[in-house]
Amino acid sequence: MYNSFITVVCVLEHTHELRLLPDYLQNTFAVVRQHFTDFEFIVVNNNPEASADDAIEQLPDDLKHNVYLLNLSRATNHNHAVLAGLDRSNGDYTVIFEFDFYQQPELILQLFEHSRNEGADIVYMRARQRQAGAHFRPFYSLFYFILRRYSALEVDEMAHNTRVISRRALNSLLRLRENLRYMKAIYSIVGYKTRYLETDEPLHGREQESFSERFRTSLIAITSFTTFLRSLLLWIFLFSLVFLIGVIGNALKVKFTGVDLFGSAGEPYPGWTFLVILIAIFFATTCLNLYIMSIYLSNIYNEIKQRPLYILESIKRF
Known part of the structure; x- marks a missing residue:
């Protein structure tokens, strides 16, 4: 027996989970x-x-006396509900x-022992495959590509939410009081030594979660934890410069030679060249202004979130 205090957190969101709650608690309690x-x-x-009161009341006394039920006043984001338990x-x-x-309640013990043996503060269950419809797969692929390409986060796209977290890692995690939360990204920000155990249980979305809800969660993750949109504006600005050069060159060529860049004959009308060049310059200038504003907004956004600049894992004296 381990001389440790362990907390098991679960979130009830669906009626079928309420029916499973007594078996869930009894299995894990054993x-x-x-x-x-x-x-x-x-x-x-x-x-x-x-x-959930009736489901808990029917349990043996030595079990239900160790259960704390948190009833939220209204349904909230799954990540926020998890945070309520972690708090x-x-x-x-x-x-x-x-x-x-x-x-498979024995997984709790396996996660704990793997954490102790590997010296890891976070150990999670990792699926070998994702169970998702054909219309969701491109969405997941694009989402995780953006996370990998436009952030420094180490997010495992096959990670289950099931995991063990040490006290010191949890204390650091709770310092990140993000109003828009994406827990997999926050685990990555916190750092600490992280390991995983593989499972045959496929990774799948929650049944009651619609595509629009998943899309909103993805937008939260992309806008809060990546530089994708700022990079996108940069590419739009660079495209506008290429477009500006091409339009000016084409307009001048038509004016002086009567033939455009593609070899087609064109008749320059009075003021046409000036108007085209003016519109192209304003287009490029607008894109430049948007890009500059995105940099300032991104810096302000990062300051407002007040994430800790660093997290100490430990202090040693020799």
Whole structure:
């Protein structure tokens, strides 16, 4: 038995999860009671229309006395609901344990032991495959390409939410009080030694989450954690310069030779060359102004978020 205090956090969002809650708690309770000296369960009810009280009341006393039920006043983003549980965690280690694994409670022990043996502060479950419809796959591929290309984040696209987090890593994570949260990116920002365990359980989106909700989550991640949009504006500006040079060259060539850059005959009208050049210059200037404004807005946005400039992993004396 390990002389450690472990907290198990789960989020209720769907009615079928409410039906599974008694089995979920009993299965995990059998493992943590046997291997840890202290433990607690934090159940976050993110579905105000459903009550979990009756499901918990029917449990044995030695189990339900270790359960803390957090009823949110209104349904919120899944990442925010997870944060509500993490805020109230008291354990030396905290395990975010999804309902997908409720029949494999031994994974809690495996995650903990892997963390201790590898000296890792975060250990997560990694799927071998993603279960998604054909219309979602290009969306996921594009999203993770942008994250890899336009940020310094090390985000594993096959990572489950299920993971164990040490106390010091959790304390650092809770310092990042982002209003727009994408937890996989925040785990990467926090750093610390991270490892994973592979599982055959496929990675899939939550059933009640629509495409529009997933799209909004992706926009949050892209705008909060990458420089993609600023880079996009830079490319638009560079394109506008090429366009400016091409339009001016074409207009001047038509004016003086009567033939455009493509070899087609053209008749220059009075004032036409000046008007085309003027429009092209204004287009390029507008794109330049947008790019400059995006740099300032990006800097202001980064300052407002007030992320810590660094996180100390440990201090040693010799």
